[in-house]
Amino acid sequence: MAFYEVYSHPALIRYKTSVCTKASLFLVAVLCLTYISPLLVAYRSQGFWLKRSTYEEQPVVRFQYESLLVAATSTQGDYVAWSTFPHLNNMLGANLRIPAVSVREEDQNQDGKLDRLIFQLQLPLKPEEQVYSVQLLLTFSYQLFRMSTVAMQSLAYVQHSSSVPGAKLLISGDLRLQQRTPLPHRGLYDIYNVSVIDGSSPFASAYELDNIIRSYQERNLTTVLSCPTPVWTVGRAAGSPFQLNAEIRYPMEVISYRPGFWETIKFAWIQYVSVLLIFLWVFERIQKFVFQNQVLTTVPIPVGKPHMS
Amino acid sequence: MSASAAAAWFCSFLLFTAVTTDENTTSYNFNTTDYPELNFTYSFTDSSTTARPDSTTTTPSYSSTDDPLRPTVPGDPLPASGYLLTPVTDVSTLCPCDEHRDVCDINCCCDRQCSEQVALFTSCSVNTVSVNKQLCSRDVASYSLRIKIDGYSELQSSVKKETNSDIFCIHSQNRFDGLSHPSPALPTDSNFDSLFKQFTQFFFGSEVTGSQVSTTELRASSGYQYGDVMLTAGESGQRGMFWLPAAALTADCVDNSPAAFLKQQSSRCSRRVDLEQDCSTLPALSMDTYTDIQLLTVVPVLLVSVVLQSLDGTQTELQISGGETFSPALLNPDVCANVVLKVVYVMKYSPDGQIVDVMVSLVLGFVQNTALPLEQEFHITFIQDDGEDVSVYYSGNPGYVVGLPLVSGQKTADGIVRSVDPRGTLSLLHSSEDQDCLQGPHQRSPLLFGVDSVSGCTLRLEDAANCSVVSQVLLDVLRGPNYPQYVAAFGNSPLHNPLDWVSIKSSFSPGEGQSCNIPLSHHLEIEWTKYGSLVNPQAQVVSIKEVIQTNTSSLDLLTRGSSLLSIRSSVSFVPVSAAALPGFRAAPTIDAKLPFDFFFPFV
Numbered sequence: 001m002a003f004y005e006v007y008s009h010p011a012l013i014r015y016k017t018s019v020c021t022k023a024s025l026f027l028v029a030v031l032c033l034t035y036i037s038p039l040l041v042a043y044r045s046q047g048f049w050l051k052r053s054t055y056e057e058q059p060v061v062r063f064q065y066e067s068l069l070v071a072a073t074s075t076q077g078d079y080v081a082w083s084t085f086p087h088l089n090n091m092l093g094a095n096l097r098i099p100a101v102s103v104r105e106e107d108q109n110q111d112g113k114l115d116r117l118i119f120q121l122q123l124p125l126k127p128e129e130q131v132y133s134v135q136l137l138l139t140f141s142y143q144l145f146r147m148s149t150v151a152m153q154s155l156a157y158v159q160h161s162s163s164v165p166g167a168k169l170l171i172s173g174d175l176r177l178q179q180r181t182p183l184p185h186r187g188l189y190d191i192y193n194v195s196v197i198d199g200s201s202p203f204a205s206a207y208e209l210d211n212i213i214r215s216y217q218e219r220n221l222t223t224v225l226s227c228p229t230p231v232w233t234v235g236r237a238a239g240s241p242f243q244l245n246a247e248i249r250y251p252m253e254v255i256s257y258r259p260g261f262w263e264t265i266k267f268a269w270i271q272y273v274s275v276l277l278i279f280l281w282v283f284e285r286i287q288k289f290v291f292q293n294q295v296l297t298t299v300p301i302p303v304g305k306p307h308m309s
Numbered sequence: 310m311s312a313s314a315a316a317a318w319f320c321s322f323l324l325f326t327a328v329t330t331d332e333n334t335t336s337y338n339f340n341t342t343d344y345p346e347l348n349f350t351y352s353f354t355d356s357s358t359t360a361r362p363d364s365t366t367t368t369p370s371y372s373s374t375d376d377p378l379r380p381t382v383p384g385d386p387l388p389a390s391g392y393l394l395t396p397v398t399d400v401s402t403l404c405p406c407d408e409h410r411d412v413c414d415i416n417c418c419c420d421r422q423c424s425e426q427v428a429l430f431t432s433c434s435v436n437t438v439s440v441n442k443q444l445c446s447r448d449v450a451s452y453s454l455r456i457k458i459d460g461y462s463e464l465q466s467s468v469k470k471e472t473n474s475d476i477f478c479i480h481s482q483n484r485f486d487g488l489s490h491p492s493p494a495l496p497t498d499s500n501f502d503s504l505f506k507q508f509t510q511f512f513f514g515s516e517v518t519g520s521q522v523s524t525t526e527l528r529a530s531s532g533y534q535y536g537d538v539m540l541t542a543g544e545s546g547q548r549g550m551f552w553l554p555a556a557a558l559t560a561d562c563v564d565n566s567p568a569a570f571l572k573q574q575s576s577r578c579s580r581r582v583d584l585e586q587d588c589s590t591l592p593a594l595s596m597d598t599y600t601d602i603q604l605l606t607v608v609p610v611l612l613v614s615v616v617l618q619s620l621d622g623t624q625t626e627l628q629i630s631g632g633e634t635f636s637p638a639l640l641n642p643d644v645c646a647n648v649v650l651k652v653v654y655v656m657k658y659s660p661d662g663q664i665v666d667v668m669v670s671l672v673l674g675f676v677q678n679t680a681l682p683l684e685q686e687f688h689i690t691f692i693q694d695d696g697e698d699v700s701v702y703y704s705g706n707p708g709y710v711v712g713l714p715l716v717s718g719q720k721t722a723d724g725i726v727r728s729v730d731p732r733g734t735l736s737l738l739h740s741s742e743d744q745d746c747l748q749g750p751h752q753r754s755p756l757l758f759g760v761d762s763v764s765g766c767t768l769r770l771e772d773a774a775n776c777s778v779v780s781q782v783l784l785d786v787l788r789g790p791n792y793p794q795y796v797a798a799f800g801n802s803p804l805h806n807p808l809d810w811v812s813i814k815s816s817f818s819p820g821e822g823q824s825c826n827i828p829l830s831h832h833l834e835i836e837w838t839k840y841g842s843l844v845n846p847q848a849q850v851v852s853i854k855e856v857i858q859t860n861t862s863s864l865d866l867l868t869r870g871s872s873l874l875s876i877r878s879s880v881s882f883v884p885v886s887a888a889a890l891p892g893f894r895a896a897p898t899i900d901a902k903l904p905f906d907f908f909f910p911f912v
Contacts, residue, residue: 049909049910062510063511065511065512065514070559079561088558091557091565093563093565103513135558141510202538202550202567203566203569204556204563204566205555207557208556209558261910
């Protein structure tokens with residue numbers, strides 16, 4: 001007749017000692033080592049506190065129908081300009097040249113967020129004029145909603161110049177978000193919800209491109225038009241206008257933010273507990289060895305004598 | 310009840326996800342009908358949804374009685390609005406490629422006018438027309454061409470019922486909002502403005518056409534505020550603005566840019582002129598344009614000084630006996646005299662915002678054709694009425710502010726003396742176009758606190774023959790006129806306290822040694838430290854040292870064959886305060902060994 005294990009259960013052995021003994025000291029030391037050293041290990045191995053995290057969101061972008069165009073019409077520095085700001089147009093005087101502009105914003109995937117701006121501009125030119133360089137400013141309203149609510153007004157700046165007079169300029173690029181510091185994880189972030197160009201100002205300094213770009217680049221959150229390959233087409237026929245076609249997409253953005261308290265705690269807790277489990281197992285073994293073998297003198301109380309003290 | 314609602318919501322959620330993922334599939338999912346005046350209608354097999362208004366475009370013929378889903382309209386619809394036609398849902402009558410009425414569209418197989426031309430088709434531009442793909446059972450009209458034996462095509466069309474095997478397909482559609490755009494409110498007389506506000510955020514012409522002038526006009530009687538446009542009064546009483554030319558989009562002068570009250574402004578701009586035509590006619594070149602102004606509440610512009618600049622840049626002050634004007638005149642086709650080169654306005658204002666006094670100083674000059682486009686300079690400063698005429702500029706209060714000029718002075722018996730002219734401080738040689746060290750006049754730029762800079766000039770070897778003279782001249786050029794001995798430790802160091810002034814230490818003594826040495830570089834090393842509290846540290850100049858390098862070997866060796874020797878003038882600011890370190894503001898006494906962000910979210 002072969003024996004087989006029909007049943008098993010762990011037996012509990014209590015080891016007793018008084019307060020001021022080596023065993024008590026050992027216990028305290030083991031407890032400290034078990035629970036504090038995982039904290040140190042998790043901290044020293046970097047990344048314990050999550051300080052920066054990212055999420056993905058497609059922004060809600062609207063073209064604000066504000067634009068400013070400067071085109072150099074000779075190599076000597078003659079220029080024509082146009083803007084949607086009446087004060088600036090008044091100041092330009094004879095250099096004002098009103099183009100024909102058509103704008104369309106498209107929502108290609110029907111998700112309620114606009115995906116693309118098509119901006120077409122035809123600049124009429126006098127017979128003696130040629131276009132050598134183009135500077136174009138467009139303003140956008142830019143909003144993010146997922147973590148912190150961001151509302152800002154932003155800018156796309158196009159500058160292209162060529163030594164050969166052009167007939168057309170095609171700009172096809174993305175309006176990318178640039179941030180220096182992470183966003184907060186919640187709340188309203190609307191400190192940049194102010195006009196990039198103060199169109200109500202009658203002063204010429206408000207429309208100086210230096211001032212506009214300098215104060216804009218001071219901001220933590222900016223947008224930049226990333227257009228690696230503008231296409232400058234030469235060979236304009238006499239009498240035909242200079243054409244500027246811009247296709248600006250509003251792509252999905254990866255936005256970095258500062259995680260909130262509970263998100264930080266959650267990731268720290270995961271790291272702490274996973275290291276703690278190893279320490280618990282190791283020190284459990286050590287304690288078992290020490291007490292079973294009576295390395296430190298204690299009074300073991302085996303099972304079956306539960307009522308003896 | 311709530312459970313079923315939640316289930317319905319869940320289903321609609323699923324359907325929504327299905328809608329968004331299905332968009333890339335190829336077969337034609339009809340969302341246009343053959344009515345050209347309709348742009349978009351999503352239609353459904355369920356008949357109860359058919360008469361719904363979907364857009365606010367035309368079609369005035371409608372009957373308002375039989376539509377239970379019509380949105381409640383508070384007032385009468387505007388004359389141009391109304392309800393849409395009933396969307397067509399029968400797939401066999403739909404043809405999205407039928408773009409020409411009563412004419413066959415090429416390769417449009419569903420076009421009913423193409424019964425004769427179909428033999429010439431090569432392919433079908435629309436192969437299938439189906440209703441919503443998410444329905445479990447739907448009608449699909451398919452069109453295909455078959456090539457007959459004689460080479461011509463033959464149309465094969467069929468309407469089939471297709472079943473959807475997806476377990477989440479829609480068996481019957483009774484939730485209208487789930488798969489269609491929400492019906493917009495119909496514009497009426499009463500809600501038009503609110504709808505307009507809701508749906509149009511930005512458009513051309515939405516910018517505010519500023520009426521700032523009118524508001525300042527109101528304010529002019531009671532006094533200006535900072536940044537207001539200043540007004541002028543014409544001879545016949547009409548009001549205008551006080552213009553100060555400035556550069557706007559390009560470096561060219563923009564004439565009608567107003568000057569703002571209490572805003573110090575200095576601008577340089579270029580003006581392209583044709584001397585022969587414009588010399589005596591262009592108002593921007595004539596001094597009358599800048600002096601013949603009367604600011605509102607009758608303040609005439611007082612001409613204080615006129616400086617005449619010759620062609621080679623030397624300036625002489627003219628005696629103005631009053632009344633005489635120097636209008637531009639063409640001396641010969643190349644040279645125009647008395648052209649306004651620089652205008653400086655000084656405005657005195659009273660505490661209640663009135664302009665009390667306006668003074669203007671002008672620089673007139675000769676301009677020749679080769680110096681075009683012409684650069685003009687315009688300045689405007691404001692001083693308080695009861696204050697002194699000249700205010701002393703501080704460069705910080707108390708510590709230096711980065712970017713402001715170093716304060717320097719000379720020691721006299723009474724203490725330190727400094728110039729009130731902001732340009733009369735320690736300065737650095739500014740490189741000029743002729744690059745020659747010995748040919749003046751030299752431009753100098755003030756030393757700005759915290760800005761390291763370098764500049765220089767060149768010395769031709771043949772000029773350096775008389776060593777002792779050249780050495781002294783070079784030293785004067787590098788140090789500049791009125792080379793000061795003392796630099797203020799703080800931006801606002803008082804003149805009567807010599808302990809607050811740091812003397813410039815120099816290791817150079819020109820008369821030393823037998824051989825004459827030519828200075829090759831002049832370097833100012835300024836050590837500064839942060840002083841005071843951590844929150845608001847003040848910059849303090851600790852020491853300033855002048856380092857002059859002279860040649861130790863013969864100049865011919867240094868130039869290595871070329872006849873030009875470059876002389877450098879430089880300045881560097883060295884922070885000697887201890888660098889900031891991240892850490893607890895005060896070390897905790899419990900355990901200083903813990904890293905600073907150990908308790909990051911808590912502390």
